[in-house]
Amino acid sequence: MNYSASFATMFDVEGTVAIVTGALGGIGRVLVRSLLTNKAKGVALLDVNDTQAEEFQTSLENEFGANKTLFLKVDVTDFEKVKDAFQKCVDHFGNVDIVVNNAGIVGNIEMVIKINLLATIQISNFAFFDFLPKYRKGKEGVIINIASVAGLYPIALFPDYCATKHGIVAYTQALGSESHYQNTQVKVMGLCPGATDTEFSKNLPEYYQQFINDIKLVYQSAEILGNSLIKVLKEGNNGSIWISKNNEPVYEFDYKSETLPILFKHVF
Ligand SMILES: NC(=O)c1ccc[n+]([C@@H]2O[C@H](COP(=O)([O-])OP(=O)(O)OC[C@H]3O[C@@H](n4cnc5c(N)ncnc54)[C@H](O)[C@@H]3O)[C@@H](O)[C@H]2O)c1
Numbered sequence: 001m002n003y004s005a006s007f008a009t010m011f012d013v014e015g016t017v018a019i020v021t022g023a024l025g026g027i028g029r030v031l032v033r034s035l036l037t038n039k040a041k042g043v044a045l046l047d048v049n050d051t052q053a054e055e056f057q058t059s060l061e062n063e064f065g066a067n068k069t070l071f072l073k074v075d076v077t078d079f080e081k082v083k084d085a086f087q088k089c090v091d092h093f094g095n096v097d098i099v100v101n102n103a104g105i106v107g108n109i110e111m112v113i114k115i116n117l118l119a120t121i122q123i124s125n126f127a128f129f130d131f132l133p134k135y136r137k138g139k140e141g142v143i144i145n146i147a148s149v150a151g152l153y154p155i156a157l158f159p160d161y162c163a164t165k166h167g168i169v170a171y172t173q174a175l176g177s178e179s180h181y182q183n184t185q186v187k188v189m190g191l192c193p194g195a196t197d198t199e200f201s202k203n204l205p206e207y208y209q210q211f212i213n214d215i216k217l218v219y220q221s222a223e224i225l226g227n228s229l230i231k232v233l234k235e236g237n238n239g240s241i242w243i244s245k246n247n248e249p250v251y252e253f254d255y256k257s258e259t260l261p262i263l264f265k266h267v268f
Helices: 026-037 053-064 079-093 109-135 159-175 178-184 206-215 224-235 255-266
Strands: 017-021 042-047 069-073 098-101 141-146 186-193 241-244
Touching: 017 026, 017 079, 017 109, 026 042, 026 053, 026 224, 042 053, 042 079, 053 069, 069 079, 079 109, 098 109, 109 141, 109 159, 109 178, 109 186, 141 159, 141 224, 159 186, 159 241, 178 186, 186 224, 224 241
Parallel strands: 017 042, 017 098, 042 069, 098 141, 141 186, 186 241
Antiparallel strands: none
16 A cells, blocks of 8 residues: 555645636536635636636635635646646745646547546646645645546446546556655545536537436536545545545545456456
């Protein structure tokens, strides 16, 4: 087991600064709110869509007070703009401690791969090796990658999407190994939502919509993911992967015990 060192102290969200991508989406909004509810100092909201940014910021200001958020219109596939946004976040709030890679789509295959997988890897790498070691306030930085239950087992829905989410889970575990943590004191963890009621599930290509109707998929409320994020931030071990589905309390996927037998059978 290589997770021990990072669990000694519980991560404290109070006073931290977070960057959340896809922050104006159904899950993104809940994640932002949960961070502020838990007394984060500030959250940078990165999203390619700015149509409801002001309205969302105003509602957060009414709920949590002034100057808690910074909206930055950024396409996560434009890596130079992402780097610029990270710098703006530090200039504005003074530090950055948490990065949540949440932006994700279904649809055009190339965009699915770029947004879900490539951007998550590039942003994590950048946060892990550069920004979080340099600009975090406390002893540790944390990266949370939003994957999916479709990243744990090949679910027939959206094969290309499924591949990107598997990639995120594998990448998260590999970067979240103790040897990397020793160099940077940055934890990397994955949160896998099950089917969740957001716009995401409402604009699907017809083929997949039909598929979903046929299997009578049940959606959980996005609200559950707020508590899930906070529990993972506070209690998650480096490299751990968590499942948040069916409105149940989030729980850790025992990835190693489930996959090691496969590894020994087919690899070693
Ligand atoms: N809703 C579900 O059923 C479900 C299930 C499992 C995992 N997820 C994952 O949760 C995450 C959030 O999904 P959601 O349900 O909130 O979807 P959503 O469609 O409600 O929100 C996605 C947000 O990402 C933003 N976005 C899209 N492309 C972007 C880009 N290139 N750059 C920056 N922002 C971009 C959108 O503008 C939107 O605000 C995604 O990674 C998704 O794969 C969702």
